Amino acid sequence: MPRAILVGLAALFSGLHIVLGISALDAPDSPWPAVVAMVLYAAATVVSLAPSGRVRMPAGMAAANIAVISVGLILVLTQLDPGKQNGYATWIVGAVGTLMTITAVRQRPWFAWAGIALMLLAMLIWSRNILELPALGAIGGPVWVGVAHATSVAIARAARDARLLEQAEQRAAEWQAQEEAEFFERRMRLAQMNRRVEPMLRTIVTSEGALDDEQRRECLHLEAAMRDEIRGRRLLDDRVRTEVMLARRRGVEVTLLDDGGIDELDREDHARVTAAIAREIGGTTADRVVVRTAHDDETVAVTIVGLTATAESAADDPEVALWVEVPRTAEPHTAEPSGRAPDEEVPGAD
Numbered sequence: 501m502p503r504a505i506l507v508g509l510a511a512l513f514s515g516l517h518i519v520l521g522i523s524a525l526d527a528p529d530s531p532w533p534a535v536v537a538m539v540l541y542a543a544a545t546v547v548s549l550a551p552s553g554r555v556r557m558p559a560g561m562a563a564a565n566i567a568v569i570s571v572g573l574i575l576v577l578t579q580l581d582p583g584k585q586n587g588y589a590t591w592i593v594g595a596v597g598t599l600m601t602i603t604a605v606r607q608r609p610w611f612a613w614a615g616i617a618l619m620l621l622a623m624l625i626w627s628r629n630i631l632e633l634p635a636l637g638a639i640g641g642p643v644w645v646g647v648a649h650a651t652s653v654a655i656a657r658a659a660r661d662a663r664l665l666e667q668a669e670q671r672a673a674e675w676q677a678q679e680e681a682e683f684f685e686r687r688m689r690l691a692q693m694n695r696r697v698e699p700m701l702r703t704i705v706t707s708e709g710a711l712d713d714e715q716r717r718e719c720l721h722l723e724a725a726m727r728d729e730i731r732g733r734r735l736l737d738d739r740v741r742t743e744v745m746l747a748r749r750r751g752v753e754v755t756l757l758d759d760g761g762i763d764e765l766d767r768e769d770h771a772r773v774t775a776a777i778a779r780e781i782g783g784t785t786a787d788r789v790v791v792r793t794a795h796d797d798e799t800v801a802v803t804i805v806g807l808t809a810t811a812e813s814a815a816d817d818p819e820v821a822l823w824v825e826v827p828r829t830a831e832p833h834t835a836e837p838s839g840r841a842p843d844e845e846v847p848g849a850d
Contacts, residue, residue: 507549510602514545517595520588521576527589528579534589537572541595544568548602557606565603566615569596573622582627590636593623597641604648607656612645689729697722721748732756734763735791735802737774743782753788754781761795762802762828769828773801776826780804786821794825802826 518538525531544565548557569592576592596619604612623638624630633639700722703715711719725745728736735758744754762773777791786806794800806822 506605510549510598510605511545513598514542514549514595514602517591517598518542520594521591524586524588524591527586528576530579533575533579537575537592540568541572541592541599544599545602548599548606555607557603557608559608559611562603562606562608562611565599566611566618569599569615570618570622572596573619577622577626580626582629582632593619593637594640597637597644600641601644601648604645605652607652609645609649609652612649616642616645693726693729696725717749721745724748724754728756731758732791733758734765734770735774735777735793737771737778739778740774740781743778747781747784747789752781752784752786755788755790757790757792759793759795761793761797765801765828769801769830772830773826776824777802777804780806780822780824784822787818789822799827799829800825801828 518541521534521538525534528534547561548565572592572595576590580586580589596615600612600615600619603609603615619641620633620638623633623636627633627636700715700719704711704719725741728741728744732740735756744756747754762770765773781789781791781804784806786808788807790805790807792803792805794803802825804822804824804826805820807818808821809818
């Protein structure tokens with residue numbers, strides 16, 4: 501139900517109590533205390549029903565409502581004789597029930613129950629007969645507050661369950677999207693590798709495995725290319741694949757290691773990084789090239805290291821022939837040194 505309709509119904513019931521009280525102003529000894537109680541009750545109702553950014557009533561407002569009904573009960577009941585038929589002059593009883601129902605609907609049920617308890621105690625003290633409470637309308641207030649409390653609890657649980665269901669649906673959608681993306685990626689990579697290795701597989705079948713040395717080396721190159729698809733990931737594009745294969749055919753040992761440092765790069769920066777990788781691999785004269793993502797560096801995206809074994813250097817300590825740090829942004833980051841210190845660690849050299 502729209503909130504405007506609920507607010508309108510609550511305002512209608514609240515106004516009804518005031519109308520009934522006005523119609524019975526001749527019953528009390530003095531009408532002015534009842535008029536003051538009506539003004540206080542009307543003000544509290546308007547404030548409680550006023551549009552607010554949140555459904556839950558502030559604690560101060562709920563406490564103010566209890567103060568209003570306390571004052572209203574004193575003002576109205578002290579002017580009435582419990583031994584007479586007061587009729588609608590006891591309008592304050594229904595008014596308390598209505599205001600406390602509004603308080604309960606706005607998620608302050610314990611304040612509402614405190615107000616109902618205060619009303620019942622005041623009516624019991626005033627009438628001095630517990631059997632008179634139903635006739636005075638003191639039962640309707642607790643019933644309406646109980647219904648409002650139960651409804652608020654049910655709505656709160658339904659809202660919580662709806663949030664949990666929404667979160668579960670979101671996680672399921674994310675899981676499905678991830679599965680579909682991984683499936684598509686695997687299918688694309690398998691199709692791509694199938695195009696590259698299919699000619700060699702046909703050659704193996706037609707020759708019944710009798711391959712010459714050149715064909716065996718090509719098989720090793722294709723196996724390395726398949727490993728690149730697993731370990732290289734975002735370091736690869738068509739140009740990088742081509743330059744890596746040409747470098748391996750020249751005798752260069754190429755290692756591509758993607759540790760996830762460039763996953764967040766946009767298309768333009770990623771293309772710039774892969775273009776730098778292809779350019780350096782295509783023009784290197786090193787014996788071994790290691791390309792690795794710098795996932796712990798905020799400025800460097802990829803480090804390219806070329807190692808060369810010379811007659812003067814030991815086999816386990818090759819010289820650095822190439823060192824390039826490709827920045828994450830288009831601005832240049834560092835110069836490209838031609839060597840390294842003896843104690844400097846080379847990424848991927850082990």
